Amino acid sequence: MIYRIPANYKHTRSTAFFDSxxxxxxxxxxxxxxxxxYGRLSVMRGAVKYLGFKNEHEKNPEIExxxxxxxxGVSPPEYWHRIELLTPDTYFNxxxxxxxxxxxxxxGFGQVVQTAPRT
Structure with missing residues (x-):
């Protein structure tokens, strides 16, 4: 599934660059x-696996x-997902x-991201 950020959406923040x-x-x-x-993950080095889920409680990804x-990669609004770093030298933001x-x-993240309640 390929998502596009609508042209009228405004860039609101960038994270620092992260590694393992x-x-x-x-x-x-x-x-x-x-x-x-929308979130846009940019990989500068290495590789990231993006896993997308139908809902907050789903354990099996519908997208890898x-x-x-x-x-x-672009993640759309209110879509449950997580990532995995695939190489020891992965570097992204x-x-x-x-x-x-x-x-x-x-x-910070609380402005644009929400996490699932722990069960």
Whole structure:
């Protein structure tokens, strides 16, 4: 599945560049981008596996996408997913784009990402 960020969406924030020692745990566990927010993961080195799920409680992915060095993947609003780093030298970041009228609250990841409640 290929997602495109609508042309009228605005870039709202970029993360730092992450590697295997700095990647936030939230990205490695079930989470989604908030309403009206797309995430674009860009891989500078190595590779990332993107796993997409039908809903918050689903354990088996409906999408598995490998994002290699020099490529990017886009996650749509409110779509549950997680990532896996596939090489020890993986290095990547994420840019977030929001609808012009989106109401974003919170700080840092909390502004654009929400995680599943722990069960």
């Amino acid at each position: 020692t700095t990647v936030p745990q939230a990205l490695l566990t079930h989470h989604n981008t908030k309403k009206d927010v 996408l490998i994002i290699n060095e020099g490529q990017f 994420i840019d977030f784009f929001a609808a012009p009228d989106a109401e974003l609250d919170g700080k």
